[in-house]
Amino acid sequence: MNVKRIFCIGRNYAKHIAELGNSPDGDCVIFMKPASCAVEEGETVRLPTAFGEVHHEAELVVLLTGGGRDVAVEDAMDCVAGITLGLDLTLRDLQTQLKNKGAPWELAKAFDQSAPLGDFKPYLEQDLQAIDFSCYVNGQLRQHGHTRDMLYSVARQIHILSQTWELQPGDVIFTGTPEGVGPVKPGDTIVLQSEQIGRFEWSFSA
Numbered sequence: 001m002n003v004k005r006i007f008c009i010g011r012n013y014a015k016h017i018a019e020l021g022n023s024p025d026g027d028c029v030i031f032m033k034p035a036s037c038a039v040e041e042g043e044t045v046r047l048p049t050a051f052g053e054v055h056h057e058a059e060l061v062v063l064l065t066g067g068g069r070d071v072a073v074e075d076a077m078d079c080v081a082g083i084t085l086g087l088d089l090t091l092r093d094l095q096t097q098l099k100n101k102g103a104p105w106e107l108a109k110a111f112d113q114s115a116p117l118g119d120f121k122p123y124l125e126q127d128l129q130a131i132d133f134s135c136y137v138n139g140q141l142r143q144h145g146h147t148r149d150m151l152y153s154v155a156r157q158i159h160i161l162s163q164t165w166e167l168q169p170g171d172v173i174f175t176g177t178p179e180g181v182g183p184v185k186p187g188d189t190i191v192l193q194s195e196q197i198g199r200f201e202w203s204f205s206a
């Protein structure tokens, strides 16, 4: 998988903001994971076990063709090459501690194998704000999201990122998670599924 950089958008679904006790009136949060965090479908994910709970965050993920700097919202969808589903794995207890200290989130968000990513399907100009997706842990539905509920559309996310970074081919964006996040443990299996995108599965070990 030729991922150049992994950008992540946080606080993009109102009900997820509420479930973590965050205030809904702020901007979205932007953070990154190293490209080496990406895990292809079928690869087993080794969970860190010494830092509290790891949570699943199911997300629509877009792959960019590039785009450069200062991409206008109206032109942003021209930068999209592919779409898939992914997991923004998060050490939640550690993230809470870091938030409380006002410290950066890397330890909680950017650990090895923290970005399972399905195979990208070509973007065929479908409406990315009309994607329905679900996350099952051991066959139980945990998250069901619809991208119409995003506070920042994919186009706006691309616009915002391009004000700081020159967008390059192979850049990907995790576009935020809906409500229903929860723990994933060694021995679990997670399936991400969307009628419009496909079905992807990962197993987890200690």
Ligand code: ZN
Residues within 6 Å of the ligand: 008, 009, 010, 057, 059, 088, 174, 176, 177
């Ligand atoms: Zn996330």
